[in-house]
Amino acid sequence: MTGLRAPEATDLLTLHRLSVRFRLPRGVLVRAVSDAVLRLRPGRVLALVGESGCGKSVLASALLGLLPGNAETRGEALLDDGTDLLSAPEPVLAGRIRGRRIGLVPQSASTHLTPVRTARSQLAETAQALRGPRDADELARHVGLDPADLDRYPHELSGGMAQRVALALALAGDPRIVLADEPTTGLDRPLVHRTVDLLAEAANDGRAVLLITHDLAAARRVATDVAVMYASRIVEAGPAEEVLGEPWHPYTAGLLAALPEGGFEPIPGHPPSLTELDRLEGEWGCVYCQRCPDQPGFAPCTGDPELLNRGERWIAAHAPC
Ligand SMILES: Nc1ncnc2c1ncn2[C@@H]1O[C@H](COP(=O)(O)OP(=O)(O)OP(=O)(O)O)[C@@H](O)[C@H]1O
Numbered sequence: 376m377t378g379l380r381a382p383e384a385t386d387l388l389t390l391h392r393l394s395v396r397f398r399l400p401r402g403v404l405v406r407a408v409s410d411a412v413l414r415l416r417p418g419r420v421l422a423l424v425g426e427s428g429c430g431k432s433v434l435a436s437a438l439l440g441l442l443p444g445n446a447e448t449r450g451e452a453l454l455d456d457g458t459d460l461l462s463a464p465e466p467v468l469a470g471r472i473r474g475r476r477i478g479l480v481p482q483s484a485s486t487h488l489t490p491v492r493t494a495r496s497q498l499a500e501t502a503q504a505l506r507g508p509r510d511a512d513e514l515a516r517h518v519g520l521d522p523a524d525l526d527r528y529p530h531e532l533s534g535g536m537a538q539r540v541a542l543a544l545a546l547a548g549d550p551r552i553v554l555a556d557e558p559t560t561g562l563d564r565p566l567v568h569r570t571v572d573l574l575a576e577a578a579n580d581g582r583a584v585l586l587i588t589h590d591l592a593a594a595r596r597v598a599t600d601v602a603v604m605y606a607s608r609i610v611e612a613g614p615a616e617e618v619l620g621e622p623w624h625p626y627t628a629g630l631l632a633a634l635p636e637g638g639f640e641p642i643p644g645h646p647p648s649l650t651e652l653d654r655l656e657g658e659w660g661c662v663y664c665q666r667c668p669d670q671p672g673f674a675p676c677t678g679d680p681e682l683l684n685r686g687e688r689w690i691a692a693h694a695p696c
């Protein structure tokens with residue numbers, strides 16, 4: 376990697392064309408993340424949305440240095456101090472980054488906790504190991520949990536309590552950045568709301584939150600910004616209200632149409648295999664082309680360069696279908 380570029384003053388994390396691919400036997404390559412550009416900023420919740428298998432979790436793993444050995448990365452993921460998460464050595468990631476600069480809220484709070492120990496002992500141990508500024512009781516109060524509930528074992532916690540403990544664990548090292556990868560999977564609607572509201576509160580405290588989800592309703596509730604991912608690419612990004620209110624990309628429009636209020640109209644077809652993307656982009660110019668409805672009003676189909684980048688909003692460049 377060449378010299379570090381100075382990130383913008385307000386960005387806590389800046390992705391410059393982050394790409395991840397996996398090398399499989401017999402020369403097969405899986406393109407899981409292609410040229411991702413994102414900025415995480417204090418006080419903001421960025422929702423990364425897209426169908427299963429499009430590369431969201433791989434992107435998060437790359438930021439935490441948790442990719443498997445067959446992964447190859449390109450691009451940069453720069454913290455505000457110039458550290459590139461893609462090239463930082465493991466001792467730096469383990470000692471300074473994970474938990475301390477970047478906290479992770481796991482997918483399933485209850486299975487993340489050790490069943491044979493109380494929430495208090497796990498939280499206290501983590502807070503101590505990370506040398507965070509708050510003790511277990513303070514962390515509990517910080518996430519709206521009665522400290523007395525910390526004396527429960529994981530199976531004695533309600534779903535809502537377990538989520539709060541998981542967030543308290545993620546915040547134990549006082550990270551400025553919080554990554555939450557599908558933190559609401561399998562939860563009922565009220566608990567989904569409570570969980571994402573906690574993430575919004577973490578952002579209100581000045582943290583930057585990346586919320587990975589396929590739940591567009593949850594994203595709409597708390598996200599200040601949205602990035603839409605399809606077949607390894609971020610196809611559209613910008614302020615949540617604008618992207619979800621008036622999508623530019625037909626894929627975003629398709630996702631919204633699949634919501635109950637959009638009429639439950641699923642997008643026909645399936646995303647392409649991630650081993651086929653080079654060929655498809657070569658042939659079609661755009662990996663969404665095969666599923667794209669014939670709607671010439673959409674920006675990517677007209678190839679209108681005016682729409683490619685306007686203020687905070689942008690859409691991936693496409694060849695006209
Ligand atoms: N070690 C690996 N080797 C090869 N391919 C992998 C590896 N890890 C992940 N992949 C592939 O990368 C792609 C992206 O996976 P990822 O888990 O990021 O999807 P996702 O968007 O998080 O989906 P979901 O919403 O289901 O969690 C998938 O096709 C997956 O099979």
Ligand code: NI
Nearest residue numbers: 431432433557
């Ligand atoms: Ni995932």
